[in-house]
Amino acid sequence: MKLLKRISLYFIMFSALVFVLGSISTYLVLETLIGEEVRETLESEKRMILEQIKTDVNHLNFLSSGNLEIKQIPDSLQIQEGFADTSLFVAEEHERVPFRQLVFTSRIDDKNYRITLRRSLIEKDDLVLGITVMMMTIFVTMILLLNGINYWSDRRLWKPFYLTLNKLDTFKLNRQETLNLPDENIEEFNQLNRTLNTMANKLQQDYFSLKEFSENAAHEMQTPLAVIRSKLDVLIQDQKLSAGQMQTIHSLYHAVNRLARLNQSLNLLTKIENREYHEKQSVDFCKLIEQQLQNLNELIQINKIKVISRIGIPFVMEINPFMAETLLSNLLINAVKHNKDQGFIELETTPKSIIITNSGHALKSGPQELFARFKKDNTSADSPGLGLSIVQSICSQNGLNVNYICKDGRHTIKIWK
Amino acid sequence: MHILIIEDEEGIAESIHNYLSKNNFRCDIAFNFEQAMEKINLYSYDCIMVDVMLPDGNGLEVVRELKKKHSRSGVIIVSANNALDDRIKGLDIGADDYLTKPFYLPELSARINSILRRRKFDGEQEVIFNEIRLLPEDRLVFVADKILDLTPKEYDLLLFFISNHARTLSREAIAEHLLGDQADMLDSFDFIYTHVKNLRKKIITAGGGDYVHTVYAIGYRFGGK
Numbered sequence: 001m002k003l004l005k006r007i008s009l010y011f012i013m014f015s016a017l018v019f020v021l022g023s024i025s026t027y028l029v030l031e032t033l034i035g036e037e038v039r040e041t042l043e044s045e046k047r048m049i050l051e052q053i054k055t056d057v058n059h060l061n062f063l064s065s066g067n068l069e070i071k072q073i074p075d076s077l078q079i080q081e082g083f084a085d086t087s088l089f090v091a092e093e094h095e096r097v098p099f100r101q102l103v104f105t106s107r108i109d110d111k112n113y114r115i116t117l118r119r120s121l122i123e124k125d126d127l128v129l130g131i132t133v134m135m136m137t138i139f140v141t142m143i144l145l146l147n148g149i150n151y152w153s154d155r156r157l158w159k160p161f162y163l164t165l166n167k168l169d170t171f172k173l174n175r176q177e178t179l180n181l182p183d184e185n186i187e188e189f190n191q192l193n194r195t196l197n198t199m200a201n202k203l204q205q206d207y208f209s210l211k212e213f214s215e216n217a218a219h220e221m222q223t224p225l226a227v228i229r230s231k232l233d234v235l236i237q238d239q240k241l242s243a244g245q246m247q248t249i250h251s252l253y254h255a256v257n258r259l260a261r262l263n264q265s266l267n268l269l270t271k272i273e274n275r276e277y278h279e280k281q282s283v284d285f286c287k288l289i290e291q292q293l294q295n296l297n298e299l300i301q302i303n304k305i306k307v308i309s310r311i312g313i314p315f316v317m318e319i320n321p322f323m324a325e326t327l328l329s330n331l332l333i334n335a336v337k338h339n340k341d342q343g344f345i346e347l348e349t350t351p352k353s354i355i356i357t358n359s360g361h362a363l364k365s366g367p368q369e370l371f372a373r374f375k376k377d378n379t380s381a382d383s384p385g386l387g388l389s390i391v392q393s394i395c396s397q398n399g400l401n402v403n404y405i406c407k408d409g410r411h412t413i414k415i416w417k
Numbered sequence: 418m419h420i421l422i423i424e425d426e427e428g429i430a431e432s433i434h435n436y437l438s439k440n441n442f443r444c445d446i447a448f449n450f451e452q453a454m455e456k457i458n459l460y461s462y463d464c465i466m467v468d469v470m471l472p473d474g475n476g477l478e479v480v481r482e483l484k485k486k487h488s489r490s491g492v493i494i495v496s497a498n499n500a501l502d503d504r505i506k507g508l509d510i511g512a513d514d515y516l517t518k519p520f521y522l523p524e525l526s527a528r529i530n531s532i533l534r535r536r537k538f539d540g541e542q543e544v545i546f547n548e549i550r551l552l553p554e555d556r557l558v559f560v561a562d563k564i565l566d567l568t569p570k571e572y573d574l575l576l577f578f579i580s581n582h583a584r585t586l587s588r589e590a591i592a593e594h595l596l597g598d599q600a601d602m603l604d605s606f607d608f609i610y611t612h613v614k615n616l617r618k619k620i621i622t623a624g625g626g627d628y629v630h631t632v633y634a635i636g637y638r639f640g641g642k
Contacts, residue, residue, distance in 0.1 A: 222497035223426055226519035230432035233522035236585040236635050237436070246634040253589050253635075260519050298570065299599065302608060333599060 265386040277320040353416035367404040450474030469496040491532035521590035560623040583641030
């Protein structure tokens, strides 16, 4: 939801509450005020009538109309004087209407009179309706106005912000171009852009220097390794070496090999994490799996592994081809390498997932832990323990999920979109 | 065969020189960009091995210069960088092959031999070792003019052996040549032992000599003493 929309929504919610409370209090205040007003009017009318009675008694009967009732009463009757609310049927309106009345007695010519003065109050229904209509009108007008302002500010005021967002979205650290956000008229956006520019430049500098460092480190490491390996290749040409020396040389070969592979894997991992393989194209994983199986065919046969393939349904996605190849070759090599003699590999694809299952020995540690760098189940094994880290890195960069379950000697890796 | 090695690391250059010189190759070494440019302008080489990263320049520039001169030399690019970009760029500007450091010298030797074979103008691309004759184009092998039936891996192994004949080859180098990145996957000893044993038996059965010698703890040697 857009920020402006959310703000509007909150605003509408709160103002609705305010309007409801406002309407109720308006109603209460108006009702009190009107009642008060009627009361005062009745009081002043009472004074006028009493005044008139003193000067002109004969007019009394004449005065008696709808809102004034004068009635002679016996002396003995006790009258409750004062204000009272009542309702009377009004013929013109065909309904009962609320009235406030003032009852008092007066003695004229030795006769007792009960005088009742009445004034109609505004009907509660009418009052409620009036207030509701008024408030609703104000409320709707306000919302329309607010929407108008939002639309306008979304188009105009927030435009630089959306431009900045767009640029950030397409910005890639590993490209040479800088972020270069423009100066803006609005102070906050200007500040945002300046800060982002500085930050991006710094990040880019750090990225390139780190990249340069890791490339140099790799280069610096490969070169001495190359020296050692080439010297060993020359050394073994000497036919006068003793058996002990040969054993030593063999160990050296082995160690250099491990180091070279470690370096190669670390290098690859760094490159994946630096997002150097970003050019994507549509890749059919089923075809790739078949190719990789072809490459591994010999090893599969040597280890007498049975391959049960259920890959018919294509699993296609946009990915860098080299990444896809590395992902599958790591998984399939693992499935062969950590298999048992005369074991099996099961392959299954659906449009959304790839499942690779192989037979193998039970794990000493939890399967998920093996995704960590240098973590391996068999610590004496030669491999550096980076294969699954590479797998995870590739998956997370391409929006794929990966899961590893080990149960009853069945190791299952599932990759899904 | 005249070969130029352009490599700034003396240790490596020396080893290559040492290893290749015994294979009827005459090797020159250039330790930097300047020497390399001087040498390619003075002499004509059959094959040039060039390191991409040189202290005073880029090895790819040497390749560009060679192509500008329409040189017939074969070119192998060597880099410490396994970057796909470098590989593609190198092959794009006309290099014949690409090797990543650290490499095995027998591998380099095999690659150079392969390039030299492909560069022969008379089209005769046979590899002959005594009574054994290989036709790399068709991947065929003859022993005393009779066709020898080899598996693809055995064929690769034989060609690798002949390219490095009379040299001791470590099992690691053989495994890497035959399996590439998968070399560390299995007990390569068993794997290589099986292939070497089968190849040897097939050659002997077909009437060829017993050329495969086992070198204790290290590997094998084909031919020589």
